Amino acid sequence: MQTAKIMEPAMRKRISVSQKRQITIPIDFFNALGVGTEVECIVREGALVIRPVRDDGGTFDEEILADLIAQGFSGNELLAKFKQTRRKIRPAVEALLDEAKQAAAGQANALSYDEVFGGDDT
Numbered sequence: 001m002q003t004a005k006i007m008e009p010a011m012r013k014r015i016s017v018s019q020k021r022q023i024t025i026p027i028d029f030f031n032a033l034g035v036g037t038e039v040e041c042i043v044r045e046g047a048l049v050i051r052p053v054r055d056d057g058g059t060f061d062e063e064i065l066a067d068l069i070a071q072g073f074s075g076n077e078l079l080a081k082f083k084q085t086r087r088k089i090r091p092a093v094e095a096l097l098d099e100a101k102q103a104a105a106g107q108a109n110a111l112s113y114d115e116v117f118g119g120d121d122t
Contacts, residue, residue, distance in 0.1 A: 025050070060089055 013026050025035065038053040064085050065078075073081050102108035 061086070 011029060011032065013029070015023055015026065017023055025039075029035075033052050035052045039050050040053050042049040042051070061082075064082055068078055068081050068085065099108060103110040
């Protein structure tokens, strides 16, 4: 049996855009989302999505650095490659989530854990 997803009522407010293309985030929205010092803007399906930036806490930083050092990068080249690689993490995770949603909806083939991450090599 499928359970119904409980949706929160949408918060909606019309706001003006200044001559400098600036907007003010209404305080209720700001507080509800826990906005810090930065937001991320995304154009998706004809809509502008503004969401708080969440620091990932450097989840993959050590792995990225170890891999880049193993590839022979150092100094400024290492820093540039690190920044470039780190920017690819979020889009890759979002792509994986989209694939998972499609598989869950029966719109794509599902893969096993081992097919995604490889089998145990020990």
